Amino acid sequence: MPIPLVNSIASWFLKKRIHQMELFMKYPNEVQNELLKDLLTKARNTEIGKKYHFGEINSYETFRERVPIQNYEDYQEVIERSRKGENNIFWPTPIRWFAKSSGTTSAKSKFIPVSQDSLEECHYAAGKDLLCIYLNNNPQSQMFTGKSLRLGGSKELYQENGTSYGDLSAILIDNMPFWAEFSSTPSNEVSLMHDWEYKMQAIVDETIKEKVTSLAGVPSWMLVLLNNVLETTRKQSLFEVWPHLEAYFHGGVSFEPYASQYQKILPKEDFRFYEIYNASEGFFACQDHNDTKDLLLMLDYGIFYEFIPMDEYGTNEEMAIPLNEVEIGKNYAVVITTNAGLWRYKIGDTIRFTNLNPYRIKVSGRTKHHINVFGEELIIENAESALKKVCLMTNCEIIDYTVAPIFMEGKEKGAHEWIVEFKTPPRDFDNFTKQLDLALQEVNSDYEAKRYNNMTLNMPTVHQARKDLFYDWLKKNDKVGGQHKVPRLSNSRTYLEELLKME
Numbered sequence: 001m002p003i004p005l006v007n008s009i010a011s012w013f014l015k016k017r018i019h020q021m022e023l024f025m026k027y028p029n030e031v032q033n034e035l036l037k038d039l040l041t042k043a044r045n046t047e048i049g050k051k052y053h054f055g056e057i058n059s060y061e062t063f064r065e066r067v068p069i070q071n072y073e074d075y076q077e078v079i080e081r082s083r084k085g086e087n088n089i090f091w092p093t094p095i096r097w098f099a100k101s102s103g104t105t106s107a108k109s110k111f112i113p114v115s116q117d118s119l120e121e122c123h124y125a126a127g128k129d130l131l132c133i134y135l136n137n138n139p140q141s142q143m144f145t146g147k148s149l150r151l152g153g154s155k156e157l158y159q160e161n162g163t164s165y166g167d168l169s170a171i172l173i174d175n176m177p178f179w180a181e182f183s184s185t186p187s188n189e190v191s192l193m194h195d196w197e198y199k200m201q202a203i204v205d206e207t208i209k210e211k212v213t214s215l216a217g218v219p220s221w222m223l224v225l226l227n228n229v230l231e232t233t234r235k236q237s238l239f240e241v242w243p244h245l246e247a248y249f250h251g252g253v254s255f256e257p258y259a260s261q262y263q264k265i266l267p268k269e270d271f272r273f274y275e276i277y278n279a280s281e282g283f284f285a286c287q288d289h290n291d292t293k294d295l296l297l298m299l300d301y302g303i304f305y306e307f308i309p310m311d312e313y314g315t316n317e318e319m320a321i322p323l324n325e326v327e328i329g330k331n332y333a334v335v336i337t338t339n340a341g342l343w344r345y346k347i348g349d350t351i352r353f354t355n356l357n358p359y360r361i362k363v364s365g366r367t368k369h370h371i372n373v374f375g376e377e378l379i380i381e382n383a384e385s386a387l388k389k390v391c392l393m394t395n396c397e398i399i400d401y402t403v404a405p406i407f408m409e410g411k412e413k414g415a416h417e418w419i420v421e422f423k424t425p426p427r428d429f430d431n432f433t434k435q436l437d438l439a440l441q442e443v444n445s446d447y448e449a450k451r452y453n454n455m456t457l458n459m460p461t462v463h464q465a466r467k468d469l470f471y472d473w474l475k476k477n478d479k480v481g482g483q484h485k486v487p488r489l490s491n492s493r494t495y496l497e498e499l500l501k502m503e
Contacts, residue, residue, distance in 0.1 A: 014132040021129070024299040025358035029324045036060065036304040039337060048078075048090045048343060060322055064306075069320060069335055069344045072110050079111055085161040091115050091341030097175075099168040099280035111165055112280040118340040122301040123172055126276075126283035129298070130249060133288050134274060138246075143213045146244050147185045151203070151217030151225055168280045185210045196480045204228050212242040218252035219262075220400070220485070226265060238265050251276035253485050254363075256384040257398050260391065261423065277363055281347050282338055285361055294354040294362050299323075302339030307332035310350060313367060320344070328353050331379070333367050350379070369489045373405040374414050374456050376447040378440070380488050386439035394432050397423040400470040400486045404496035406461065415458040419499050421465035433462045466503055473499055 024031040040063070044054040052067050068074075078089050079098070087094045091113070098111035114123075135141055152169025164171075173191050181188055186206045193199035208229060215222060226238060233241050248262070248271075255262075255275060262273070277285040277295050282303050285295035297305070306320035310331040320335050334349050336342060348368060351361045365380035372378070383403060391398060399421040406415040418436075426432040437460055441448035450456040474480045487495045 014128075014135060017129060017132050018136055020300070021133075025296075028299050028359055029322075031299050032304055032323055033060065035300065035302065036063065036337065039302070039304060039339060042092055042339075043090070043341065046088050046090055046092055046341070048341070052343075064320065067344050069308075069346060071346045071348075075342070075345065079113060082113060083111060083161065083163050083165075085163070089341070090343065091117075091339075093117065095340070096163055097171045098163060098165040099171060100165045101168075101280045110280075112168075113340045113342070114168070114171055114280075115340040117302060118282060118338060119172070119175060121339060122282050122303065123168075123278075125301060126278065126286070126298065130274070130276065130286055133286065134247065134272070137288075137290050138272065141246065142244060143246060144183070146211035146213030146242075147183055148214045148216055149186075149203075149207050149210075149212045150184050150191065151215075151222050152191055168278075185212065200225060200228060201232075204232050208233055208241055210242075211244060213244045213246055215245070215248040215250075217250065218485075219250045219255050219258045220253055222248075222250065223258055223261060230265060236265075237267055239268065245271070247272040247274060249274045249276055251278055254380065254384045256388045257391075257401075259388070261397055277361075279347060279349070281336060281342060281345065282340075284334075284336075294360040297359040297361055299359070304337040306335040306337075306344065307351075308335060308346075310367075323359065326353050326356070326359075328356060331364055352381075365489075368491075369487065371403060371405055371416065371489050371491055373407065373491055374450050376444065376450045376457065378403075378416070378444055378447055378489060382440060382444045382447070383489060385443050386436060389439045390432060390435045393435055394426040394428070395424070396426040396432065399423050400465075402470075402487055402495055402499065403489050404493045405491065406458075407493075413454060413456060413458050416460040417493075417496060418460060418462040419465050419469070419496060420462060421467070421470055425464060429462070429464065433460060436460065436462065463500075463503075465499070469499060469502060473502060476502075 040049075040054045040057050043049040049055070057063050057066060082089050082095050083098060093115055095113045095115055097114040097119075099114050101110045101112060131143075134143070150169070150173070152167060152173055166174075170192055173188055176188075186203045190199065190202045190206055193202060203225060215226075217225075229238065229241055230236070235241050238245055245266070248266070250273065255273065272290060275287045275295060276283070283298065283301060284303065285297045287294075288296040299305075305323055307323075307326055308318055308320050310333060312318045313333050326332065329352060331350055331352055334347050334351055336345055336347055338345070346367070348366050350364045350367055352364050354360045354362055362381070370377065370379045383401075387398060387401070390396075401418060401420040403416055403418050406417050408414045437451065440460075441451055447457070470486050471480070474486065490496070
């Protein structure tokens with residue numbers, strides 16, 4: 001099949017960008033140091049810049065000594081001032097947009113500043129780069145002959161002071177160039193609907209009439225949409241609805257629990273799944289080759305990176321390190337400084353480096369989303385690796401899950417308690433529980449040690465959730481759709497107890 005003319009034109013524009021990527025891959029630390037210097041220079045006359053004397057900082061070491069690491073609670077006061085119209089607090093240009101996130105660890109909303117610089121130099125630049133990388137890897141692609149089906153959130157206006165807030169996806173959609181809407185579906189009007197259930201059917205009705213060549217969105221919610229498409233059209237495969245569909249760009253939650261379900265509705269060996277790593281705070285990494293499992297860390301989006309080793313996280317020895325000091329295989333909490341005015345900000349994610357030349361990573365979980373009540377250090381990456389293996393062994397499919405500890409009481413030992421909602425449940429539930437326990441021991445030596453002869457931990461307890469339990473919980477907490485996620489692992493029983501009461 002001949003390469004479409006549009007691909008030839010796009011490739012001509014994108015070649016220059018491929019060269020720039022090669023430069024930051026070849027000189028990563030120089031690029032990052034120059035970027036930090038530029039951020040400090042731009043913000044030296046802001047309130048925060050004057051407080052920490054940015055104009056006098058001429059090295060990373062000074063920056064690390066002078067500027068404290070902060071989380072959202074530390075930043076909340078200045079963000080609220082910015083939302084009320086104050087300028088030049090943490091970034092020199094006015095902040096007009098705030099990406100609203102309820103977070104996965106708290107019901108309280110977070111409002112992450114989004115500057116014009118971060119929109120253009122990070123979020124939109126990343127979208128272009130993703131296409132650039134994909135086309136470079138798949139020169140015969142016909143993607144540009146159709147539309148991308150994007151699944152985002154809704155937007156609300158914070159009207160009192162002229163600033164606005166909403167899901168990041170809604171902010172991006174609302175600020176896209178007018179021509180961008182022609183290459184995507186559904187329309188902006190449908191994309192920004194607030195009522196998720198009404199919006200879902202509206203998306204189905206609009207998109208099944210289009211020539212869709214790619215998908216983009218969070219795996220959990222995209223799967224709900226695609227199943228609705230099949231139900232509405234009475235088709236078995238998405239290729240019966242969109243025969244030119246060739247790629248799915250996904251991020252937000254791990255793809256592993258949903259992989260088998262996607263393969264059933266997208267039954268083509270050459271269909272491409274491309275993972276991205278982005279958040280309200282910025283776009284960080286993306287898959288840069290077909291059929292790989294790690295992500296290229298993007299180093300020139302206006303984000304300076306630091307990393308806290310997780311074995312030091314939350315201790316008196318905690319200290320962030322720069323990119324050139326990281327090690328392969330170690331678990332790190334991510335700290336960012338951005339062109340939206342977040343300075344040494346903990347985003348709450350953990351990653352592992354799989355390669356240092358260039359820097360490639362895997363997202364391993366959340367700093368607050370792990371279970372370490374008994375010294376077992378169970379992280380999301382462990383849980384989902386084990387679930388994937390057990391689902392294949394027992395021929396079952398999972399929709400959602402959450403895990404919490406059963407605390408020791410008297411002489412009774414602790415355990416982990418799971419609630420799992422299945423699309424296809426296992427035939428032998430006891431065997432599923434046994435195999436899950438064994439799989440967790442295989443991927444986590446700390447868990448294995450605590451399970452040895454039931455020394456500290458008993459066999460896990462697994463509940464089979466009723467249909468739509470997690471959806472109903474999200475709806476009850478006003479977290480349906482968009483980028484909202486079910487909390488996977490927790491050191492407390494709060495989420496689990498709430499779900500058990502709804503059974």
